[in-house]
Amino acid sequence: MKYGICTLALVPLRLEQAHRSEMVSQVLFGELFEILDEQADWTSIRLLETDYLGWIQNGQFQKFDNLDMQQYLSGKPILVGREGGILLNDTDRFQLCHGTKLYLTAENTVDFPLLRLTYQGGFNPFSKNQFETEVAQLALSYKNTPYLWGGRSQWGIDCSGFSQLIYSCFGISLPRDAYQQAEMGEIVDFISEIQVGDLAFFDNADGRITHVGIMLDRDTIIHASAKVRIDRMDTEGIFNAELNRYSHKLRIIKRYL
Structure with missing residues (x-):
């Protein structure tokens, strides 16, 4: 197998090998992936942590062999804290977003075959x-973050990227898309049994799960829809007071602890 590691703060993962193609997700600095197909300008990849597939532009990553992978993963795993962090050396500087996962050496560096950078910043506590x-409280810190299809950061995020990111800060790994997240966890049978942090999933007219949000209490949800926002929720779904109508139809509620 051939592997790669993202060497920029945040890059698009495309559905197809073109800039005009849909951004299905994003790849954060230090994320590892399997290389599936190499073309002149683009490479098809599978992210190792989530099995997510897409195309990344050449020049936005570095190739790894098995030895490189083992050496990097032998470092101490950390998540960049809510305030963000910086990787730098004498010539390069990368501003990292919250939730970026790094494996640091004892000298507080990330060491790649062609790149060595020192980390400065906070850690996820x-x-x-x-x-x-x-x-x-962590979810609320994202209030008013703009919605971005495929986004995974405070600079733009989608609904499932939001739940995935918040959960990752507590050591809970979720898949990338809402319908995949809904396949995990335990069902919460009644609204009255909702606990803080439960995920509520919503479907479209065809019955396909297309949206997810994080419950703050039994009838309040925080979710990414135009922006990260707080709305009321009941057995019918999310009620958007600004629109004076239900915006999403409730399908199921899941718990992951």
Whole structure:
């Protein structure tokens, strides 16, 4: 197998090998992937952590062999904190977004065969046992972040990217898309049983799950729709007070702890 690692802060993952193609997700600095197909300007990849597929532009990553991979992964894993962080050396500087995963050496560096950078910035402080007490505050810190199809950061995020990112800060790995996330977890049978951090999923007229949000309490949800926003929710779905109508139809509620 051939591998690669993203060497820029945040790059598009395209459905097809063209800039005009749909951005299905984004690849963050340090994310590892399997190389499936190499073309003149684009490379088809499979992200190792989520199995997500897409095309990344050549020049936005560095190739890794098995030894490179083992050496990098032998470092201490950390997540960049909410305030962000910086990787730098004498000639390069990368502003990292919250939730970026790095494997740091004892000298606080990331070491690639062609690149060595020192990390400066905060670290994600949360663990899984802090989920119930801290998840709402972390999610609320994203309020008014603009919606971006395929986005995964504070600079633009979509609904499933939002839930995936927030959960990752508590050591809980979710797949990339809402319908995939809905296939995991345990069903919450009744609205009255909702707990903070539960995920609510919504479907379209064809019954396909297309939206997800994080419950703040039994009838309040935070989700990415035009922006990260807070709305009321009941057994019918999300009620958007600005539009004075229901914007999303409830399908199911899931719990992951």
